[in-house]
Amino acid sequence: MSIYIYNVLTRKKELFVPIEEGKVKMYACGITASGDAHIGHAYQSVIFDVIKKYFEYKGYEVTYVRNYTDVDDKIIAKGNELGIDPQEYANNQIIKTDFELNKIGNDKATVQARATENINEMIDFIDKLIEKGYAYATEFGDVFFSVKKYPQYGKLSNRVVENSISGVRKDVEPGKIDNEDFALWKSAKKDEIYWEAPWGKGRPGWHIECSAMSMKYLGETIDIHGGGKDLIFPHHENEIAQSEALTGKKFSNYWIHNGLVKLNGQKMSKSLGNGISIKELLDLYHPDVIRFILLQNNYKSDLNIVDGIFEEVEKHLYNFYKTFAAIDNLEVERQCKIQSNELSINMENEFNEAMSNDFNTAIAISNLFKYFDTMKGMLGKKKNACDLKLIKESIIKTYVILGILQYDPKEVVDEIRNKYLKKYKVTESEINSLIEKRSEYKKNKDYENADLIKKQLLDKGIVVLDGRSGTDWDVNIAKEN
Structure with a gap:
């Protein structure tokens, strides 16, 4: 089955045709290690993890490069604030982030590239741009890319050069010729980490990192480049300009961008103090709950995290795993020899139909309910x-x-059930004692007191389930506090 991708560069859905048959070269911009990874980082990383997994499922050999920016102003400031080397701080954050992303089900990328491990490639890249006349060094030791020298600038974001700096923070940068020019190399400030370069001591600008690492690990032209839609401009626009100026070749054939995360309709930002870290989510919810929420949305759309959404999804997954556990407990009189049935065949067909149509995880997830x-x-x-x-x-x-749905069913059911028993401050022995008392009332036809116990349990967050084989109970995840 063919795979169709919405290509942000052409603004239309296109049939995926790889550069090399049977292989996919994909680069996704990763995380700047300046703080704890949050749900926005999780959204982007999970999307591209699934894209990689689906290509592999369809038989492609995928080389997936994902980067960490481990040197920038915020990392330096944070290291200084904590009194530790900025590189040590960045390394600690990367280890922590890797652990958290693995916990929510992400595979490691084929290559996890770090900016500081590829400085020589960046210096060489910049040097060649200067030689070609696309970049210039200033007397202060900075190097800038001359946007006006690249006529196709704006083709990804659909902006014209004159408007290209609209909405972008403008730093005071001595020696810069035009406002829209962007930094390839930043001269070192006092007591700041630096590398030696032909233009003086300094460090690379943000945009050059991804271009240099993409070319090093994947070549001059790649199949897919992507990230969050907030990177379309200026980051990805600048990547295209500097890369294609250097090689004269198309940088990436397909550009994929996921939406952003909002909290109750509001943009998530540090200034608003409304961020949710991956660690905070993992402390509260099973990894499947987090991943399910991130994938039940069409990846191109913004993901709106509203109050109660985690509990709602937690309830769905609890019921899914309860069904799995019930199936595990079924006894069969003979060895099951059926290799497929109509539902399992339809399921795989429907999954492929959804995923081959621009990785539509929203439909694939909605199909689970039926x-x-x-x-x-x-x-x-x-x-x-x-x-x-x-x-x-x-x-x-x-x-x-x-x-998703890869865990032991009984363990997940017990974990979520015990979480709510603790939250509701009720024990199994207390519940069983009340149910036993209720059974006595029912046996004596005292239905009024039996109903009172049922209500008493419901007030505690416990649902009584009467059936042919007796009375059982369960936690009420939807209980309001």
Whole structure:
């Protein structure tokens, strides 16, 4: 099945045609290690992790490069604030971020490139741009790219040069010829980390990092380049300008950009103090809950985190894993020999139909609800045991690409249930004692007191479930505090 991608460069959905048959070269701009990774970082990294996984699922050999910016003004300031070497601070943040991204189900990129490990490549890149007349060094030791020398500037963001600096922070940069020119090399300030270069001591500008590392690990032209849509301008626009000015070749054939994260409709920012770190989320929710939320949205759209969304998704996943656990407990009289059935075949077809259409994880996730509804309807009939086990395994096999529903069902159910028992400050023994008392009331036809206990339990966040085989209970995740 062919894969179609919305290409931001051409502003239309296009058939994916790789540079080299059977291979994909993909670069995604990663994280600046200046603080704790937040849900916005998680959104972008999960999207590109899934894209990589889907290409692999379709048989492609994927070389996926993801970078860390481990030197910049904020990292230097943070290191100085904490009284440690900025590089040590950045390294600690990268280790922490890697752990958190792995915890939410991301594979490591093929290459995790760090800016400080590729300084020589950046210096060489800049030197060649100066030789070609696209860049100039100032008397102060800075180097700038001359935007006017590159006529196609603005083709990604659809901006004209005269308007290219609109909405962009303007720093005071002595020696810069035109306002729209951007820094390739920044001269070192006093007591600041630096590298020796032909123009003086300093460090690379942000934009040059990704171009140099992309070329080093993937070549002059790559299949896919991407990141959050906030990088379209100026970062990715500048990457295209400096890369194509250097090589005279197309930098990337396809550009993919994911939306941003909002909290209750408001842009997430440090100034507003409304950020949510990945660590905070992992302390509160199972990794599947986080990943499910990030993928139930069309990747090109902004993701709006509203109050209660985590609990809502947690309830869905709790019920999904409960269904899996119930299937695991089914007994079969014979060895299941069925290798496929209509539902499992349709499931894989529907998954591919969604994902091959610009990686539509939103549809792939929404389809899960009908699959689980079907399974729950089949659970009461013993003859369906083999079919149910097959469907469960098909879901696990297919949705590994999204990185969800891969955990032990009983462990997830117990984890979420125990979390809510603790939250509601009620114990299993207390619940069982009240249910036993309620059963006595019902046995004696004292339905009024039986109903009072049922309400008492509900007030504690416990739902009583009466069935043919007796009375059971469960936590009420939707309970309001």
